[in-house]
Amino acid sequence: MAGTEIRVAKEPLEGFTRALFERVGVPPGDAATVAEVLVWANLRGVDSHGMLRVPRYVQWVESGVINARPKLTVVRETPAALVIDGDWCFGPVGLSFAAERAIEKARGVGVGWVTLRRSTHAAAVGYYTLMVAKAGMAGLYMGGSIPNMAYHGARAEGVGTNPIAIAVPGETHAPLMLDMATAVAAVGKLMYHRDANIPLPEGWALDEHGDPTTDPKQAEIPMPLGGPKGAGLALMFECMTSLLTGGPILEPRLTGREKRHAQSGLIAAIDIAQFTDPAEYRRNVDALIAAIKSLPRAEGVDEILVPGEHGDAIRRERTANGIPLPAGTWKRLQETAARLNAPMPPTL
Numbered sequence: 001m002a003g004t005e006i007r008v009a010k011e012p013l014e015g016f017t018r019a020l021f022e023r024v025g026v027p028p029g030d031a032a033t034v035a036e037v038l039v040w041a042n043l044r045g046v047d048s049h050g051m052l053r054v055p056r057y058v059q060w061v062e063s064g065v066i067n068a069r070p071k072l073t074v075v076r077e078t079p080a081a082l083v084i085d086g087d088w089c090f091g092p093v094g095l096s097f098a099a100e101r102a103i104e105k106a107r108g109v110g111v112g113w114v115t116l117r118r119s120t121h122a123a124a125v126g127y128y129t130l131m132v133a134k135a136g137m138a139g140l141y142m143g144g145s146i147p148n149m150a151y152h153g154a155r156a157e158g159v160g161t162n163p164i165a166i167a168v169p170g171e172t173h174a175p176l177m178l179d180m181a182t183a184v185a186a187v188g189k190l191m192y193h194r195d196a197n198i199p200l201p202e203g204w205a206l207d208e209h210g211d212p213t214t215d216p217k218q219a220e221i222p223m224p225l226g227g228p229k230g231a232g233l234a235l236m237f238e239c240m241t242s243l244l245t246g247g248p249i250l251e252p253r254l255t256g257r258e259k260r261h262a263q264s265g266l267i268a269a270i271d272i273a274q275f276t277d278p279a280e281y282r283r284n285v286d287a288l289i290a291a292i293k294s295l296p297r298a299e300g301v302d303e304i305l306v307p308g309e310h311g312d313a314i315r316r317e318r319t320a321n322g323i324p325l326p327a328g329t330w331k332r333l334q335e336t337a338a339r340l341n342a343p344m345p346p347t348l
Contacts, residue, residue, distance in 0.1 A: 006330045007322035012345035014039045016337075017054055023340040024061045025068040030093045034123075037092035041124035042323045044311035046179070048188025049124040052195055052329040055336045057090070057121070065261050066090055066120050072097055075117075075246075080105055082114040083245055091122035095141075095265050099128040102269035103135045110274035116265045117245035122163075125265075126179030126311075129167035132269045133175040136278060140268040141165040144241035144249050146261055149183050149222045152231035155210025159234035159250060160263075161186045161222055162241075167308075169272075171282035173289050177308035182234040183222035190219045195328030241266045322348040 017035035022028060034057070042050035060066040070087035072094060077083075082101055086094040098114040105112030125141045132139025143163050151158025161183040169175050185204045193200055193216035205219035206212055213219050224230030235250075242249040242264040252258035272278045293304045318324070325333075337344050 004327045005324045006327070007324050007348040008345050009322050009348060010039055010043060010319060013042075013051065013323060016342070016345040017051070019342050020054060020058055020336060020340060021061070021068075023342055024058055026061065026090075027069060030068075030090060033096055034090050034092045037096070037123045037127050039323070040127055042325075043315045043318050044124070044126075045314035045318075046124045046126075046311070047324075047326075048186055048192045051323075051325055051333065052188065052191055053121065053123065055332045058336055058340070060120065060261070070094075079109045080111050080113055082112070084114065084116045086116050086119035088118055088120060091119050091263060091265070092127070094119045095122055095125070095128045095267065096131070098265065098267045099131040099139070099269070102139075102267045103132055103137065106137055106269035106271040110271045112267075112269040114267045114269075115241060115245045116267075117242070117247035119263050119265060120261060122263055122265055124179065125163050125165045126167065126177050126308075128267055129165045129179070130175060130177055132267070133167035133169045133177065135269070136169055137272060138169075138270040139165075139167045140266070140270070142237045142240050142266045144238045144264040146253055146263075147250055148187055149224055149231075149234060150206055150210075151235075152224055152228040155206065157221055158254065159224075159231060159238065162234040162237040164233070164237070168285055169282055170285040170289065171279070173286050174308060174312050176285060176289070176306060177311070180225075181222075182225055182230040182237070184225050184230070185222055187222060190216060190222065192326065192329075194219075195332070196326035197328065 014035045018031045021031035021034060038050045061068050067088040070089035073085045075083040075085050084098055094116045098116045102112035102114040122143055129139035129141050145160030145162055147157040147159055149159050149161045161181045163181045165179040167175050167177040190205055200214045200216055200219055202214055206221040207218040208220045238250050245264055249262050272281045289306050292306055295304055297304060
């Protein structure tokens with residue numbers, strides 16, 4: 001049976017999260033960025049990449065996995081491309097900066113292709129493509145990470161749950177935004193089910209021995225989405241991110257040469273005006289959405305949704321009624337706050 005749920009309003013939750021990170025030495029600006037991205041994930045129902053990550057992020061700062069005060073440096077640069085060394089930054093700090101630079105380059109030459117190496121957990125990657133879409137452009141994200149997902153045909157981790165996100169602006173409709181892992185369910189989904197004490201569906205994960213399990217406490221290895229399709233995409237995303245930055249992640253860890261947590265990322269911004277009239281493009285996006293939503297509905301379906309609509313609806317509900325947190329997440333946040341002498345946010 002699922003545990004008790006606690007609800008907290010957005011602003012107090014962001015303030016609480018900022019305070020925790022500042023207490024372990026994170027500069028206020030960076031702490032605010034990370035808090036905003038994490039709470040944004042919960043607001044949109046991506047609970048696997050929101051507040052449940054906070055205790056581990058704090059531990060990673062304390063142990064040096066995350067550099068609280070990184071120096072982001074440009075390794076290579078052309079008018080359209082950029083390679084950034086993150087100096088083991090928070091993923092939201094490095095990727096927000098990368099998205100800003102991608103937008104800047106796209107405004108100059110039509111396309112901005114920015115890669116980030118030596119970073120840490122990215123959080124909910126749709127956030128960064130929405131930054132691009134809100135600038136009136138098309139945004140693309142691909143990510144690379146440590147091997148934590150089974151490769152198709154294997155009983156052990158071989159690739160990361162490497163995500164992809166794409167966002168484009170509409171005219172009157174909110175931006176279309178797809179954000180998905182290459183796993184059936186990302187590691188954070190397994191963590192959420194553990195915190196909420198909810199059994200996993202069959203086919204989601206393997207245990208530490210490589211055997212299928214539905215017990216969230218035993219689940220260790222997510223399964224690839226669509227078998228060889230998800231595994232193949234994850235492998236190619238490593239080639240398009242980590243290898244493209246000169247910082248391989250998978251092979252050094254699979255061979256035991258490297259053990260440190262790491263992620264890499266690619267943010268691309270595409271200036272729509274370089275290809276077609278932006279206003280016409282946005283109108284065409286709206287028309288496409290209307291056409292899809294007018295299709296005959298399958299039995300039991302009340303409304304056909306397009307990418308981003310489900311999250312938008314959850315955001316409206318949670319903005320009005322607070323963000324729900326499972327009992328397990330709340331307990332771990334309480335333990336972290338007590339250790340850092342930080343007050344917990346008020347509940348609703």
